[in-house]
Every structure is written in C-alpha cells, then in structure tokens.
Amino acid sequence: xxxxxxxxxxxxxxxxxxxxxxxxEIVSDxxxxxxKAGQAFGAVCAKSGRGVWTVEIIPAEIKPPARSQxxxxxxxxxxxxxxxxxxxxxxxxxxxxxxxxxxxxxxxxAFRKGTNxxxxxxxxxxxSPEIRELYANALQEFREKGFVVHELPLEQECLKHxxxxxxxxxxxxxxxxxxxxxxxxxxxLEEAAFLFRKKGEKVVALNHELIRAGYxxxxxxxxxxxxxPARPNPGKSIVVNGNQAVGLGIxxxxxDVVAMYPITPATSVSHYLGEAFHRVGGLLHQAEDEIxxxxxxxxxxxxxxxxxxxxxxxxxxxxxxxLGLAVMGELPLVIVDVQRGGPSTGLPTKVEQGDLxxxxxxxxxxxxxxxIAPATIEECFHFVITAxxxxxxxxxxxxxxxxxxxxxxxxxxxxxxxxEEWLAPPIDQAPWDKKVLAYDWDVESGASPRPIxxxxxxxxxxxxxxxxxxxxxxxxxxxxxVGMEMRSRKLAALQxxxxxxxxxxxxxxxxxxxxxxxxxxxxxEEGVERARGEGQSxxxxxxxxxxxxxxxxxxxxxRFKKVVAIGIHYSDPEDSPIDKPNRRRSQLAILLRDxxxxxxxxxxxxxxxxxxxxxxxxxxxxxxxxxxxxxx
Amino acid sequence: MFGLKTxxxxxxxxxxxTLEDYEGGVARWCPGCGDFGVLTAVQRICREQQLPPEKVxxxxxxxxxxxxxxxxxxxxxxxxxxxxxxxxxxxKSRRPDLxxxxxxxxxxxxxxxxxxxxxxxxxxxxxxxxxxDNAVYGLTKNQTSPTSPVGFKSNTHPRGAWLPxxxxxxxxxxxxxxxxVGQAVDWNPILLHAILRQAHAHKGLGFVRILQRCPxxxxxxxxxxxxxxxxxxxxxxxxxxxxxxxxxxxxxxKEQHDPSDLGKARIAAANHERIPVGVLxxxxxxxxxxxxxxxxxxxxxxxxxxxINAELDRFAI
Numbered sequence: 001x002x003x004x005x006x007x008x009x010x011x012x013x014x015x016x017x018x019x020x021x022x023x024x025e026i027v028s029d030x031x032x033x034x035x036k037a038g039q040a041f042g043a044v045c046a047k048s049g050r051g052v053w054t055v056e057i058i059p060a061e062i063k064p065p066a067r068s069q070x071x072x073x074x075x076x077x078x079x080x081x082x083x084x085x086x087x088x089x090x091x092x093x094x095x096x097x098x099x100x101x102x103x104x105x106x107x108x109x110a111f112r113k114g115t116n117x118x119x120x121x122x123x124x125x126x127x128s129p130e131i132r133e134l135y136a137n138a139l140q141e142f143r144e145k146g147f148v149v150h151e152l153p154l155e156q157e158c159l160k161h162x163x164x165x166x167x168x169x170x171x172x173x174x175x176x177x178x179x180x181x182x183x184x185x186x187x188x189l190e191e192a193a194f195l196f197r198k199k200g201e202k203v204v205a206l207n208h209e210l211i212r213a214g215y216x217x218x219x220x221x222x223x224x225x226x227x228x229p230a231r232p233n234p235g236k237s238i239v240v241n242g243n244q245a246v247g248l249g250i251x252x253x254x255x256d257v258v259a260m261y262p263i264t265p266a267t268s269v270s271h272y273l274g275e276a277f278h279r280v281g282g283l284l285h286q287a288e289d290e291i292x293x294x295x296x297x298x299x300x301x302x303x304x305x306x307x308x309x310x311x312x313x314x315x316x317x318x319x320x321x322x323l324g325l326a327v328m329g330e331l332p333l334v335i336v337d338v339q340r341g342g343p344s345t346g347l348p349t350k351v352e353q354g355d356l357x358x359x360x361x362x363x364x365x366x367x368x369x370x371x372i373a374p375a376t377i378e379e380c381f382h383f384v385i386t387a388x389x390x391x392x393x394x395x396x397x398x399x400x401x402x403x404x405x406x407x408x409x410x411x412x413x414x415x416x417x418x419x420e421e422w423l424a425p426p427i428d429q430a431p432w433d434k435k436v437l438a439y440d441w442d443v444e445s446g447a448s449p450r451p452i453x454x455x456x457x458x459x460x461x462x463x464x465x466x467x468x469x470x471x472x473x474x475x476x477x478x479x480x481x482v483g484m485e486m487r488s489r490k491l492a493a494l495q496x497x498x499x500x501x502x503x504x505x506x507x508x509x510x511x512x513x514x515x516x517x518x519x520x521x522x523x524x525e526e527g528v529e530r531a532r533g534e535g536q537s538x539x540x541x542x543x544x545x546x547x548x549x550x551x552x553x554x555x556x557x558x559r560f561k562k563v564v565a566i567g568i569h570y571s572d573p574e575d576s577p578i579d580k581p582n583r584r585r586s587q588l589a590i591l592l593r594d595x596x597x598x599x600x601x602x603x604x605x606x607x608x609x610x611x612x613x614x615x616x617x618x619x620x621x622x623x624x625x626x627x628x629x630x631x632x
Numbered sequence: 633m634f635g636l637k638t639x640x641x642x643x644x645x646x647x648x649x650t651l652e653d654y655e656g657g658v659a660r661w662c663p664g665c666g667d668f669g670v671l672t673a674v675q676r677i678c679r680e681q682q683l684p685p686e687k688v689x690x691x692x693x694x695x696x697x698x699x700x701x702x703x704x705x706x707x708x709x710x711x712x713x714x715x716x717x718x719x720x721x722x723x724k725s726r727r728p729d730l731x732x733x734x735x736x737x738x739x740x741x742x743x744x745x746x747x748x749x750x751x752x753x754x755x756x757x758x759x760x761x762x763x764x765d766n767a768v769y770g771l772t773k774n775q776t777s778p779t780s781p782v783g784f785k786s787n788t789h790p791r792g793a794w795l796p797x798x799x800x801x802x803x804x805x806x807x808x809x810x811x812x813v814g815q816a817v818d819w820n821p822i823l824l825h826a827i828l829r830q831a832h833a834h835k836g837l838g839f840v841r842i843l844q845r846c847p848x849x850x851x852x853x854x855x856x857x858x859x860x861x862x863x864x865x866x867x868x869x870x871x872x873x874x875x876x877x878x879x880x881x882x883x884x885x886k887e888q889h890d891p892s893d894l895g896k897a898r899i900a901a902a903n904h905e906r907i908p909v910g911v912l913x914x915x916x917x918x919x920x921x922x923x924x925x926x927x928x929x930x931x932x933x934x935x936x937x938x939x940i941n942a943e944l945d946r947f948a949i
Contacts, residue, residue: 047949238947248947251940256726279939281928283725288751292718295711295748299722302709303689303730307722321712329711412949418940420933453707453723453730456686461656461701461708473702 038075085522175214249384254423350608432458500552505539509559527616666818714745
C-alpha cells in the first residue's frame, strides 16, 4: 500500500508525500522513553483526527541489558486516514536509539525493503572498538536488506539542551516526528505539558525545548516528509487500550466488586481500576491467589452484588473448579480472560487465542456457560456490560475472551455515553414469595429468579451437589438429568435471541470464506479487502458469540466452496507429515465443524504476534491456489 | 363510642425467633458425631441474639462438617473443598448486614485451603469461623488429615501416620493480624456454647477450633480427653471466658489467662500436656478489612454516572 511512498522518500526530494496510512516504530533499550514518546505522538495523531492504533513492543524482562537484540523495547504507531483496526504489516519509518535492538525487530519481520530507518549514530564513534565495529557491520547489513538508513546525531543534538540526553532524547524524537508528518509543534508541546505536569515547570520547559529542537532539526536535516490526511468527522472520541476499555466497561456496567490476582497481560485492568474504581463506589480486591479471587467474586455475587474477576489463561485454569460451581449453583458472574500464549507459562506478554475450548468445556462434567469475544477495543467496553446483563438474565457465569493484542493496542474509539440502564439495579431485599423455589426453572429458557440473602422467606443453600428445584441435595437419576437439561437450555434460549453474523464481502457466497473471532477481525477484513480489490472471491465472517455460537452458520458456510477457520492458536499445518484424518484442527475449526458438519479447515499462527493483513492476504492466496489446483 | 378509644393502633408483634426458625431438617451425620453439638450451639446463639434467619449465612467447604449449612434454616453456601473462606469474605465484603458462620474441617481449612486460611486471618473480616477438627478425613472414608496424630492408622497410612500433626492454634497465633483464637471440645456443650458466643460477639474474625469426635474413624483420638477432663486446661479471665460455677465444676484444671497477651497465648497453645480450652487470644483493635471493603456502598446512580462520565473524559481527545 505504501511502497510508492518509500520510493519517493528514498529519492530525498524533501517534498511532502501524501499517504493513506503509515506505520511508525520507535525502538530503544528499555528505560529510554520510546513508549512515552510514541504514546504522545499517537495522541497528537488521534487529536488531529487520524485513525490510530498503537501497540507497545515489550521485552519479557523488566530491565534487559543495554544494546541487546532481545531487549528491544518501544512502540509501533499505525496512523491512517480511516479507522485503524490493527497493527498492520511492516513498518514504514523507524526511529532507533541503537542498531542492536533493530535486529530484534527484524526477527519479528517488522520491516521491509524501503523501510526508513532513522538511526542514532553515536555508536559510530563510540570509545569501544567492539561497538564501533558492531555498528558498522549492522549499517552495512541493513542497507543490504534494502532498508533506507538515515544516520542521525540524536544524542549530540540533545546535548546542546540537556546534560542527560539519554532521558531527553525521546522528546527530541517526538518533535522530529511532528515535523516529518506535518503536525504543528504546539500539539506535541501540549502532550508534554500534560505528561510532565507533576514534575514541575522546569522539567516541562526543558522537554518543550527538546521537542522544538527535534522539530527544527528534522525540518532542516531529515529529507523525508509525509502527510496522512485526517479522517472525515471522527466524532467525539476517547483514546484507550483494550484493558482500559474493560475497566471502563466494568464501571459503566455498575459492577460492584472486582476480585483479581496479578497476571500478565490482564493486570493492567486492575491498575486502572485501582486508580478509578473507588470513584464509582466499587471494590477492587487483590486476592491471595487466582482461586480465592473467583471465590471472593462468587461470594459477592451470591450476596447479590454484581461481581467480576479478571485473569489470563493460567489463572482461568486455576479458577476452573469455582467456575463449575458458579454454573451448578447458577450464579451470575463476569470473567474476563485476557488470553496470552500457552500452554503453561507460555508467552506471558504475547497474544494467543488458546483458551477458547477451555472456556467452553474446561470444567468437570457438563457446565454450559456463555462465552463472548469482543473483536475491537470499543467492544471490550460494551461486551462487559452485555456480559453482566446476560449473566443476570440467565443466572450464569459469562466469560469475556479478549487477548494481549486488544489489551495493549491503543486507539481512538467513539466515546460511549453511559446510561442508567447499563448499571446493575440495586439488590432486592423484599420478602420472597415462598411459593417460588430457589431454582424455579422456566422449561423454555432454563432461567429462574434468584433469592438474595436478606430476603425473608428466600432462605436456601447453594450447593455444588446435584440438587432439586428447591435446592435440596438429590442423588436420584431424574434430579441430576433435569438440572443438566435446565442449565443447558439457557444456551439454546440465548441462541434463539441472536442474529446470524454479517458476511464481510459477498453475502451470496463465493470461493473462500474466512471465519475469525476475537481480536483478529481488523487484520482479517483488511486482508480480505486487499484480495477482493484484486478481484478474488473471498469473504469473511467474524464471530462474537462463542457459546452459544451465533445461528445460521451452516447456511452461510454452504454458500462457499471452502471455509477456513482463522485464529491465533495451534493447528497441525496441512503440509505436516500427519495423515489428514489425524490432523489436529484449530479450536475454532473444531467448534464450527461440530456445529455445522461443514468440512471447515484451519489456518492458524502461534508466533506470539497479532495477525497482520499481509499474512491473511498470503493465507488467502494459499487457499485459493489450493482450491484452483483441486478443481483443475 | 362504647367508651373505646378510636385512635388506637395495634403494635405489630415483633418478630420473635425460636430454635425451630434456625433448624433446617434432620442432620445426617453418623450417630454420636460431634457435629450435632456444634450445630445446636450455633442455633442457640442465633436465637439468643435473635438474628433474623434471612440475615444469617452459613458458609462451608466440603467434608462431613461442611454439610452444616444444609441443617440451618438460613441462607447457606455449600461450596468447594478448601474454599469457604474466600466465598465468606466475598459475601461479607459488600454486605455488612449479613451474619456469617463458616464451617470448615481440618482437611478443608488446614490442608487444601491452608493458603486461604492464612489470608482470611489477615483480612480479619467480621465473621465466625468454626474449625471442626476430628483429625481425619471422614467423608472420603478414613484418610490421614494434617492434624492426625503420629501413628494414626488410616486407609492412606495403614502402618500409621508418619509426620507430626499440624497445630492449628500455634500456626494461627503466628499469622499476621490474628484477632481471636478460641478452642473448645464438642462433648462439652456449655464450654462450646460459651466460646462460640464470644467468637461471634468479637468484631473481626472469631476463629474457634473445635476438637470434634468422629465416632466412625477417629473416636479413639479424643477418647482419653473426653474421659479425663484433667487433661484439659480451662483458660478463664474477666476479659476472656468468664468463670461460671458450671465451668468451675466441669474442669479440674483452670488457669487465669489474659487473652490480650499474644505471647502467653502462644505458650498456652504450645502446651500439649494439658490441652488449653477457652479464649486464647483476643484483640478487638486489629484492623478489619470490612472497613475498607464497605467503602462506597451507598453511591447513588447519579454519582456513579457522573464519575463514569468524568473517567471517560479523562481519555477524551
């Protein structure tokens, strides 16, 4: 999409090139403020009406050694003149504070031929001959790879303004980026004034000086200039990441108690709530472990308070037994699982969608519950409210599956307008009608009203044992079967209330249909759009309800020659030395095949990276090619 | 007319609760089980305190004693093995009006739920916790428990238990923020009732370990204690368990014990020659988590919406 831009830039013409979108990275050792500068630049772009998606580049260690390849720390900012839904493919422009951290990004396939690299050149004259040599070699290697490297004396320029350029460089870069992308320097000054507001006027003034210096330096010395036009009427927006959106959703849903235990990448939900939850009168409880966290939430829910627990895969595994109890005891509960790489400790900071089947089937016995998956950061907010309502309507736990991609992605989203009806109503303490049993199941929907402690006449014992309608322990065959049926019926009733998903592309059918869920929507649809632009017959469907599944899938699937489930979880690739009948298909494919009896194939990636439009486009070519060969 | 007052009002009779109002059907423990006595004691205290049954919640884990909630005619939560305390804390966190009784066993509390035990003591929420310690796993049919004595023969250790038993009292008196520790025996209803009442009246987590006979699997463990009360040491104090003529008659060995002294409580707990019964430790000044968790309970819808809007505006561009 932006190849011509890089070519224009490579000529060093100095004229501003208009592009529909651009991907910028700032990469450094950790502690050099790259993320701060990137967030500020993202805010400048968003406030100037651009679509933005930023994602942090995080090393696994807190303070990895300097100038190490695995220590790459930084940020990617994708700017576009329409809503940006994913981190995109390779970067167009990179600012790097040393050459070693770039290697870390190269192994992640973050760059392409023509990527502009603005590289700190102080290493060329470093005291250490070893460093000088590493730098020279890298420079040669990067140019051989086709990157367009611009060496810059960042530190030397900053020294004119501060004695500690290591911490000031990031604001210099912020000024540079404003100049390169044609934003007024005042926008960056405003951001810095906000960022350093608590550090005093002196600090703000120094950072302003650095921003102005960077801006002036780039205007005079950097020969590349781009312009990303603004979006038409973006409306009132807020800029949040997926975890903040979950936190805001928890408050807007009127959830009263959040009990959690720290786990990456879910923890930042609690960081946000720790700061803000008390303002709406909510309680954030940091429990002694994952099990206690859900136990505490279940206790609060039993007592009539809306409750939520937030975790990631390993935590969900620990919560399994309590989750089964919430199903059996029919307690409303919202569980947010911010998925990460597994199994075991896996890739704690990186994305995977591997908890799908564990969420649906992970408990002992049959434990039907609702599982929903927001596809966007905006939906992270709204789905928490939906989850609370479904949990109460059906008296059941609801799992909300987000992932590390949504959790750390930052973008402007339409500002929600909180409603009173989003909040949980106050608990009922009126006398309970004794004629109504504790589990007075409606045979159509499995739903039943719930007595709350404090209601005279409603006294019952919630038990994880098999029980009758009146909550009495019962081991007889009928009671157990009826209980199972009633709990299962909730999902059937909910499914009846859902609409079939919309087809992105051609609703009437075609060669290939990609089916995705969760955070992959933006990448899938962008990849499909690119292929459709080239005349290819490919469409996509994106699922948000995973349990129960949305209705009408079989009918949609039958309109396509081939259906492929897309996801960031494992499946045996088609070219592996495994006989076809024994190929292990992806979690999503297993669900879809079961539901529709259509021969749904799997295409998955487990590289700890969000899917990008480019990889989806490649997957489309692969599958269409195979389809064509099969037909010929 | 007829000389009668016309402006009289019939005072609605106040709700008065009898024992029956707390009795939830026939308990199905083995004949001779120590759990019956504890159930009766709790029901008596509920009646004495006239606790509205709808405001009482009995919470338990899994095990024989954890059937407790089913035999109360109040709200109850019969949850998971080892996990009654997190549930009880969650219930209490936003419902200060509810009266919580936790029934847990030696396996439930001191083994599978030991992590929660330590932290529940530290949270020190206002509730009463009863450890039914029968030194054996009964419901699963006779396995060694963490409090089984050395040499105790069970299905998992037919040649006798190897390890020294965990001492719940000594352990608890080392946990941060412990605020009430008592010990009672199931076969002395007067003592049991008196100590449970003290624990219930305590502002904070009132923990009572109850030495409890399992006639089926561990009757012999407490046989000597039951037959010879001189193996017990009754701790009394004007600020703890006050001496009564009945208690004086029942216990040959008595000692004045100031429950505010943690050091002395630890010494008393470590006495395995004469098992201490009574209130070992009490400190009502310890912080209770409830004071924190109750924050914001009365927030109005308008205030909530205002705050949420203010939060959204913080992220606005």
